[in-house]
Each structure stands twice: as structure tokens, then as C-alpha cells.
Amino acid sequence: MKIRLTLLSFVVAASAGVALSTPAEATPVRVTNTPLIAVHGWSNAACPGVDARTSMSGLAWFLWNHGEWNRPYEAVRFYQCDVNGQDITNGSLADGNTSIMVLAKQLAWWVYNAYSSKGQTVELFGYSMGGLIVRWALYRESLHDEGYPPSLLVQDAVTVSTPHLGANMGSSCPTTMAQCAEMYPGSALLTELAAPAGQSPQATNGTDWTEMGGGPCDSMPGKSTTGMTGGHRISYYTSAAPCYNHGSYLWDDSVANDTVMAWNQVGWGNTYLSTTTGPHSLALLMKAIDTSAW
Numbered sequence: 001m002k003i004r005l006t007l008l009s010f011v012v013a014a015s016a017g018v019a020l021s022t023p024a025e026a027t028p029v030r031v032t033n034t035p036l037i038a039v040h041g042w043s044n045a046a047c048p049g050v051d052a053r054t055s056m057s058g059l060a061w062f063l064w065n066h067g068e069w070n071r072p073y074e075a076v077r078f079y080q081c082d083v084n085g086q087d088i089t090n091g092s093l094a095d096g097n098t099s100i101m102v103l104a105k106q107l108a109w110w111v112y113n114a115y116s117s118k119g120q121t122v123e124l125f126g127y128s129m130g131g132l133i134v135r136w137a138l139y140r141e142s143l144h145d146e147g148y149p150p151s152l153l154v155q156d157a158v159t160v161s162t163p164h165l166g167a168n169m170g171s172s173c174p175t176t177m178a179q180c181a182e183m184y185p186g187s188a189l190l191t192e193l194a195a196p197a198g199q200s201p202q203a204t205n206g207t208d209w210t211e212m213g214g215g216p217c218d219s220m221p222g223k224s225t226t227g228m229t230g231g232h233r234i235s236y237y238t239s240a241a242p243c244y245n246h247g248s249y250l251w252d253d254s255v256a257n258d259t260v261m262a263w264n265q266v267g268w269g270n271t272y273l274s275t276t277t278g279p280h281s282l283a284l285l286m287k288a289i290d291t292s293a294w
Contacts (some may be wrong), residue, residue: 041128049081131162
């Protein structure tokens with residue numbers, strides 16, 4: 001179920017560049033200027049960190065250049081050497097041994113304090129490990145965990161190349177490091193998320209989930225990146241261009257409708273249950289956060 005606005009609230013919100021949430025029985029109006037919050041993935045640097053805002057800004061750039069120039073965009077930072085993002089840790093910046101569960105709780109409280117407590121809904125976008133941070137945050141919120149905020153307003157949650165069923169990244173991400181161990185198949189975190197409540201978990205007024213990943217050029221296995229049930233599943237698996245690697249989903253600005261994919265299917269290597277053609281990655285991500293009817 002989606003966050004809805006009354007017509008009056010929509011007019012006020014649009015004029016102010018702000019999206020507000022109202023009760024579920026309100027007039028069904030889809031919000032297209034809802035703030036987009038991006039959560040980055042794992043870093044194996046000696047001092048872990050990324051440029052949180054620019055490393056994932058391809059989607060925001062695409063939105064701005066296709067009619068949604070007033071949609072707010074923000075990225076969060078949590079690693080010691082992250083730059084250009086909102087610190088969700090209150091200064092206790094993480095390293096690779098900080099649990100994904102800890103980061104998820106910090107994300108939940110940051111979203112609540114910055115947005116939900118003000119009645120404002122958001123879109124959450126998680127890249128790679130960032131998708132597990134988003135998923136765990138909404139999972140624990142859906143269980144009404146006493147350590148979590150009283151509410152979270154998240155209209156859509158989108159994950160890209162996220163190891164929902166885990167990934168063995170070998171020496172590049174050793175299981176002696178907490179975050180790597182939690183991303184390993186069969187970890188306690190992934191086992192708990194495999195329960196029904198962990199499948200496309202819902203925020204306070206409902207959340208529409210989209211998972212994207214898979215393909216021969218992606219280092220994350222397709223079965224894992226589309227392994228959460230209950231959401232939209234998109235597996236790109238063509239070996240011809242665009243053959244998306246782990247990061248290139250975020251930068252393909254083509255508006256063609258000709259790339260090969262499997263819709264709402266789990267990928268197993270290069271074998272899929274059905275094939276079709278459809279939008280390239282950023283055009284499809286824009287569709288994912290603009291509508292639930294697809």
C-alpha cells in the first residue's frame with residue numbers, strides 16, 4: 001500500500017517542494033517529488049569510505065533530467081572516511097566491523113528524525129550492502145522493535161545488486177569482518193530475514209519494494225540480488241550491451257525500451273524463467289519509485 005495525499009496537501013507540498021504523508025484513507029494521489037535517500041554499500045578501503053552523494057547520484061541526475069527536477073535527493077554516510085553525505089551515526093562513524101544491524105537502526109532513527117516525525121514520506125534506495133541496511137531497518141520497524149522509532153514513512157524501497165541471499169566475496173571481504181560475515185550465505189542476519197516478516201518488510205503505511213540485479217557481468221549472483229520475495233524483481237542478464245557490472249546500473253541513462261531482462265523472476269546464473277525487453281536500468285528505477293502499477 002502506498003503513502004497517499006489529499007489534493008489540498010499535494011498542492012501545498014508541491015508549492016513548497018515538500019511531500020507530506022496523510023492517513024491511508026486519503027485521496028489516492030501518487031507523490032513524485034518525495035525525497036530520495038541513498039544508502040551506499042560496503043567499502044574495503046584501509047579507511048573505509050566513499051563519496052556518498054556523488055557515487056550514487058546517477059539516479060538523481062536521471063530524475064532531474066526527466067521532469068523531476070524538484071525531487072530532493074540526499075545520501076547518508078556511516079563509514080569513517082565517507083564524505084558528502086548526512087551522518088546517520090551521530091559521530092560514531094563505522095568501520096567494517098560495525099554490524100549491518102547497528103547501521104540499520106541508525107538509519108531508521110535518522111529517517112524518523114529528519115522526515116517521518118515531520119509527517120514526510122521518503123523513498124529509500126540501497127546499493128549493494130546498503131540494500132541490506134534498508135531491509136533490516138524496515139524489518140525491525142515492522143516488528144515494532146522497542147529500540148526503533150514509533151513510525152517510519154517509506155513509500156518505496158529499491159535495492160540494486162544487493163546480496164539478499166548472501167554472497168561469498170572471498171578474500172576481498174573476509175568473514176572475519178563483521179559486515180562480510182553478515183553478507184555470507186546462511187548468516188544469522190540473512191537467516192532471520194528469510195522468515196516471512198523479513199520478506200519485503202513494510203514501513204508504517206506500507207512500502208513497495210523493487211530488487212534489481214543479476215547478469216553475467218555482475219559480481220553479485222542473480223539468484224541473490226533478486227532473492228527477496230514480495231517485491232518487483234528485475235534481472236538483467238544479456239551478455240551484450242548493456243551488460244551491467246556491480247556499479248553500472250547507476251549510470252545507464254538510455255531511455256530505450258530494448259534491453260533484455262526477466263521481470264519478477266529469480267535469476268539462476270544465466271538461466272531465467274522468462275525473458276522480455278524493457279527499460280534500461282535508470283529508466284526502470286525511475287518507474288519503480290514513481291508508480292506501483294507495473
